[in-house]
Amino acid sequence: MSETRSPDSKRRSERSRRAILDAALELVGELGYPRLTIEAIAGRAGVGKQTIYRWWPSKAAVLLDAFIALGEEAAAGEHEIPNTGDLEADLKFVLRATVDELNSPEYELPARALAAEGVINAELGAEFVAKLLEPQLQLYVKRLLAAQDAGQVAEHIDPRVALELIVAPLAHRWLLRTLPLTHEYADTVVEYALRGLSPR
Amino acid sequence: MSETRSPDSKRRSERSRRAILDAALELVGELGYPRLTIEAIAGRAGVGKQTIYRWWPSKAAVLLDAFIALGEEAAAGEHEIPNTGDLEADLKFVLRATVDELNSPEYELPARALAAEGVINAELGAEFVAKLLEPQLQLYVKRLLAAQDAGQVAEHIDPRVALELIVAPLAHRWLLRTLPLTHEYADTVVEYALRGLSPR
Amino acid sequence: MSETRSPDSKRRSERSRRAILDAALELVGELGYPRLTIEAIAGRAGVGKQTIYRWWPSKAAVLLDAFIALGEEAAAGEHEIPNTGDLEADLKFVLRATVDELNSPEYELPARALAAEGVINAELGAEFVAKLLEPQLQLYVKRLLAAQDAGQVAEHIDPRVALELIVAPLAHRWLLRTLPLTHEYADTVVEYALRGLSPR
Amino acid sequence: MSETRSPDSKRRSERSRRAILDAALELVGELGYPRLTIEAIAGRAGVGKQTIYRWWPSKAAVLLDAFIALGEEAAAGEHEIPNTGDLEADLKFVLRATVDELNSPEYELPARALAAEGVINAELGAEFVAKLLEPQLQLYVKRLLAAQDAGQVAEHIDPRVALELIVAPLAHRWLLRTLPLTHEYADTVVEYALRGLSPR
DNA sequence: AGCTAATCGAGACGGTACGTCACGTCTTTAG
DNA sequence: CTAAAGACGTGACGTACCGTCTCGATTAGCT
Structure with missing residues (x-):
């Protein structure tokens, strides 16, 4: 039950925290992830x-x-997904916005860096999914x-699986650039x- | 038209090439991709x-x-995808095998390493897709x-898109471990x- | 007035400095100068x-x-050169000691290494002369x-030249092993x- | 008595030999000895x-x-040392020419390179002395x-030693740049x- | 005059060391 | 008394050369 050397988060400097986070984002954009270093940050x-x-x-x-x-x-x-009553239109609306975001240059480098790291590093991947991805999917x-x-959707359909049919193809094209x-x-x-998904 | 200092592939040592490839696979399994080094290979x-x-x-x-x-x-x-006349059965058969392969420990580490690298490095990603992924998708x-x-499939369906509805969800779960x-x-x-996909 | 990226000598580790110097001397004795490497030191x-x-x-x-x-x-x-009143005896005494030192195996390798390097590298040669040789000659x-x-020595003789008549022949035989x-x-x-040199 | 792999000098290409020697001299002048490489030659x-x-x-x-x-x-x-009957004049004449040669830029780099190598490498030093230096001293x-x-010189004087009193000081200044x-x-x-050296 | 064996230019190979970079830890110093 | 600054041991990087080793393609010297 020994408290092993954990820093006191009450004394943490908010100014430093922000500066580090900002620097990290700037640098990953300038250098790409593999050439980003802690020393540079x-x-x-x-x-x-x-x-x-x-x-x-x-x-x-x-x-x-x-x-x-x-x-x-x-x-x-x-953001919530809008509900106009027209599921198809609502999904198209949201997914078009997602497409634009994925294609935008300022998100691309850091997002790819994190995704790639998450593919290899299970622990970081889990955090990535829990904090960023899963809330979106919900x-x-x-x-x-x-x-x-x-x-508008058949009763026996599992929404958690259904969403993957819709979202995964976009992710696939973005990640792998097929x-x-x-x-x-x-x-x-x-x-x-x-x-x-629809009934009948 | 610049001749970029390229070695003479006729004199290449096949023995060395094989040894390097074998060593790389062994080591990525033992150490994981980030701890894999050229020196170790x-x-x-x-x-x-x-x-x-x-x-x-x-x-x-x-x-x-x-x-x-x-x-x-x-x-x-x-390997071809079997054609017994029952599309659903054939696809399930192939995809179950794919699931097993993706879950097998010996493929996992090198495959993740390559996929992650391809996410970041567009050039390598393109080669990865062209040489390994696209032939499978075809x-x-x-x-x-x-x-x-x-x-058994509606006429207006584009097979290249259709396949992504089937394959991308599996890739998504594997890559991101959702x-x-x-x-x-x-x-x-x-x-x-x-x-x-089916008619009507 | 450009400040050339120089480390802070106040924070220098004396322990490391000594260890490096000692290791260098040991190794040059064991391997000789050309096979001495920074990595080995x-x-x-x-x-x-x-x-x-x-x-x-x-x-x-x-x-x-x-x-x-x-x-x-x-x-x-x-060490000073003794002054017994007999210049010839005093010089012979000191030079015999110098001969012994030059012929001793532990001085030979590092001394030759430095001398040779100084012959080629003017900057290091100047430091070698200023810090080691010239004080002796004085x-x-x-x-x-x-x-x-x-x-006991004629008045018109320039001592700085005179000493070279005495010292240079020994250096010559030692350096070139004639x-x-x-x-x-x-x-x-x-x-x-x-x-x-004597009067008359 | 086995004949171990010695090349047949009758078949040696004179053209290559000259090209190598010329290239070596050129390059040592351009790069200095330590940066001279066999590959560059x-x-x-x-x-x-x-x-x-x-x-x-x-x-x-x-x-x-x-x-x-x-x-x-x-x-x-x-070249012989001239003999006009005036030893002092003859020696000054020759030594002034030597000074000029030692100070000339085209001889300096290769000559220093060889001398320095000879200081460290006994075998090469011996060859250097035997083939280049000793004939001059004779x-x-x-x-x-x-x-x-x-x-004009006292009978008990050993000429081989005497010459070193004259030549070594010049060599000393040149080698060590004092x-x-x-x-x-x-x-x-x-x-x-x-x-x-003179009688009396 | 043709054969044949060595030398030749070329350069890939297994190595060693280079000098640099960044890591993550530890120490010093200035605010 | 807290951080910034940065020196430290470590280890990998990618490069340069080492000296050895094949490769054809010329040469020569001998038959």
Whole structure:
């Protein structure tokens, strides 16, 4: 039950924390993930290396926190999937926005860096999924349950699986760059998937 | 038209090439990708470092070639997707095998390493897709076209997109470890997707 | 006035400095100068290579410092040339000792290494001369001036040149190994030279 | 009595030999000795590395041969020390010429390289002395013997030692760069030394 | 004059060391 | 008394050369 050398988070300098997170995001954009180094982050942030090592176990963890902070700013009003009653239109709307975000240059480098690290590093991957991905996916679950209530999705369908039919193809194209990721593709995926989910 | 200092491949030592590829696969299994080093590969293979740098630009490229070589051995009889006339059964059969392969420990580490590297490194990713992934996906295209001919898949469906509804969810679970990747999940994905693809 | 990225010598580890110097002397004795490597010095000293590169520009510079440190220990009572009133005897005494030192195996290898490096590398040569050689030579100047005062050396003789007539032949035989370097040779050189320096 | 793999010098390519020697001299002038490499010599000479390794044991040996070849060209009429009857004038004449040669930039780098290597490498040093230095020194012995016959040098003087009093100080200044090597210095050394050698 | 064996240019190979970079830890120093 | 600054031991990087070893393609010297 010995308390092994854990830093006192009450005394933590918020100024340093922000500077580190900002520096990490800037640098990953400039250099890419593999050439990003803790020393460079410390230098850019005007911080001692130890201040980073005290609070994060790896550069991936720093980047994850930086990304989460980025998300929290953006999501002041945590977006829901709209419910106009037209499931197909609502999904197309959200997925087109997702396509645009994935294709936007400022998200691309840090997002790829984290995704790739999560593929290899199970622990970081779990945190990535828990903190960033799964909350997003739950929005789809919620919307699909509403559709099920409205009789637009067959009863025996498991929404957690259903959403993957819709979301995974986009992720696949983005991660592996097999073919271009376009609005048209998003629409087509929604159409094909929804045919399978609707009653009858 | 600049002749970029390229070594003479006629004089290349086949013995060294094999030793390097074998060592790379062994070591990525033992150490994982991030702790895999060129020096260790050279040491294990009984080869000078320069011999690696002469023929490959990075450890990821070595691993890709190692994986391709592995694939070529396995694929003496290049697997097709069976066609028993029952599309659903055929797909479930193949995807269950894929699930088993993805869950097998000897494929996992090198495959994740390559996938992750491909996510970050566009050039290597393109090669990964072209040499390993796309040939596999084309087998699905072929089987779906046959199904279309047999009237089991609606005419307006684009097989290249359709296959992604089936394959991407499995890839998604494997890459991001959101939820367990099981035979049951594969079956469910096939069922949901096929409902959307079949005529009417 | 450019501040060239220089480390902070106040924080320098004295323990590492000594270990490096000691290791360098040991190794040059065991391996000879051309087979002496920075890596081996670092290894023997239990020190990172960077710690050597941080403070010295080359292995020759390390060896020079090691040699200087050696000299400082030996020269607790900084040797003077004795003055018994008999210049010839005093010189013979000192030169015989020099011959013995030059012929002793523990001084030979590092001393040759430094001398040779100084022959090629003007900068290091200048430091070698300034820190090790010239102080020695000034002892001869001092003794010759005393002899001049005592009327044993002609007034018009320049002591700085005169000493070279005595010292250079020994250095020549030692450096180039033309003929053996013996006590008898030292005596003969003193005799020939002193005939030229005495009045009349 | 086994004949171990010695190349047949009758079949040796004279063209290659010259190209190698020329390239070595050029490169040592451009790069200095430590940065001179066998590979660079081979490249510049348009020759395979093996052709160098077949005929020479080290880069020092190549350079020595190159220097000897250089000497042989210059010394078509192998210079003698003049004998005008005035020993002092004759020595000053020759030594002033030596000073000029030692100070000339084209001889300096290769000559220092060889001298330095000879200081460290006993075997090469011996060859350097035997082939280049000692023949020169013997010219002094010859001239001093003639002076002894003419009664200008005392009978008990050993010419082989005497010459070193004259030559070694110049060599010393050149090798170690203690002080400038000038005509005046050469003259002074001759004067001081000759006072000691003359009868009385 | 043709054969044949050695030398030749070329350069891949297994190695060693280079000098640099970044790691994660530890120490010193200035605010 | 807390951090920044940065020196430290460690270890991998990618490069440069080492000296050895095949490769054809010329040469020569001998038959």
